[in-house]
Amino acid sequence: xxxxxxxxxxxxxxxxxxxxxxxxxxxxxxxxxxxxxxxxxxxxxxxxxxxxxxxxxxxxxxxxxxxxxxxxxxxxxxxxxxxxxxxxxxxxxxxxxxxxxxxxxxxxxxxxxxxxxxxxxxxxxxxxxxxxxxxxxxxxxxxxxxxxxxxxxxxxxxxxxxxxxxxxxxxxxxxxxxxxxxxxxxxxxxxxxxxxxxxxxxxxxxxxxxxxxxxxxxxxxxxxxxxxxxxxxxxx
Numbered sequence: 001x002x003x004x005x006x007x008x009x010x011x012x013x014x015x016x017x018x019x020x021x022x023x024x025x026x027x028x029x030x031x032x033x034x035x036x037x038x039x040x041x042x043x044x045x046x047x048x049x050x051x052x053x054x055x056x057x058x059x060x061x062x063x064x065x066x067x068x069x070x071x072x073x074x075x076x077x078x079x080x081x082x083x084x085x086x087x088x089x090x091x092x093x094x095x096x097x098x099x100x101x102x103x104x105x106x107x108x109x110x111x112x113x114x115x116x117x118x119x120x121x122x123x124x125x126x127x128x129x130x131x132x133x134x135x136x137x138x139x140x141x142x143x144x145x146x147x148x149x150x151x152x153x154x155x156x157x158x159x160x161x162x163x164x165x166x167x168x169x170x171x172x173x174x175x176x177x178x179x180x181x182x183x184x185x186x187x188x189x190x191x192x193x194x195x196x197x198x199x200x201x202x203x204x205x206x207x208x209x210x211x212x213x214x215x216x217x218x219x220x221x222x223x224x225x226x227x228x229x230x231x232x233x234x235x236x
Contacts, residue, residue, distance in 0.1 A: 010034060018120040020087065020097075023104070025113040028053050028070040040089065062086075065224030069101060073114050077103045080116075084179050086223045087118055094223075096121045096183060098174075121183075122174050130168040134158060137165075141181060145188055148208050149181040186222055189215070193231040200227045 013021035013034035020040060023032035030049045038046055041057045048057075054070075055063030069080055080101040086094045101116035125131065137158045154177070155165040162177070169177045185207040192203045204215035204227075219227050 013117075018122075020118040021116070023113060023115045024070060026074060026111055028067055028074065031113060040087065062224040065220075069099075070114060073101050073103050074111065077111075079103070082179075084175070084183060084222060085118075087120075125172050128168075128172045131172055134165075134168060134172070142184060145181075145185050145207050146205065148210075149178065149185075151177050151181075182218070182222070186219060189219060189227070190223075190230065193227055200231075203227070 010021075010032055013019065013036075016034070017036055019034070020037045021032075021034040022030055022037055025031050029051050030053075033046050033049045035046070038044070038049060041049060043049060043057070053063070054066040057063065058066065072078070073080060080099060083099045085097060085099055087097045089095050097118045097120050099116065099118040101114055103114050104112045106112055137154055140157065141154065151162050151165070155162045158165050160168070166177045169175065169180050173180050175183065189203055189207045192198055192206060193200075196203075198206075200216070201212045204210075204212045207215070209215035209218075216227055219225070219230070223230055225233065
């Protein structure tokens with residue numbers, strides 16, 4: 001007889017190869033993980049992750065950034081919702097994902113830890129009915145990343161309201177318009193950091209940041225690396 005109190009949450013997340021799932025205790029140590037996270041860390045068994053912190057298994061740079069996120073959620077109770085960031089894939093390359101983290105409490109409001117998921121970004125849906133209509137706007141954005149992002153002017157160029165444009169961009173890319181532009185800017189920055197010797201200030205300007213420090217803060221938030229440290233990693 002099946003125990004009706006049993007909920008196979010962990011096993012369900014094991015079925016999702018594009019999604020990392022975890023529960024951590026109040027010390028930020030892994031308590032529950034799925035198979036995807038195990039593979040992303042280059043390990044073979046879940047037991048190799050349990051009781052560890054991200055910096056112990058995912059490298060000091062990315063791991064330390066995840067730990068800062070955890071501490072923020074655990075100390076404030078405020079969730080991290082739909083944050084665009086980089087994760088390490090099984091071949092140790094980097095790729096984009098959307099991360100969500102929430103504090104977990106018992107029935108009496110006592111903090112137990114946090115739960116989170118990070119889902120890989122899907123490929124753009126070029127067969128979507130609106131893709132052809134937006135292609136000129138997409139190409140314009142990709143070719144003008146040196147300009148500060150302006151969703152209003154893009155929506156006017158597309159002939160939509162900002163809300164209508166955002167809905168279509170979400171359908172095609174799985175991102176809000178702002179997130180999509182940010183990803184394009186940071187992808188170009190990553191490429192120029194690793195394939196050119198351009199000064200970081202010039203790269204910042206090339207992707208629409210007049211202020212190098214603002215660029216560095218945004219780059220670190222998304223990647224867990226400063227632009228200079230990322231350049232030294234040699235990862236793309």
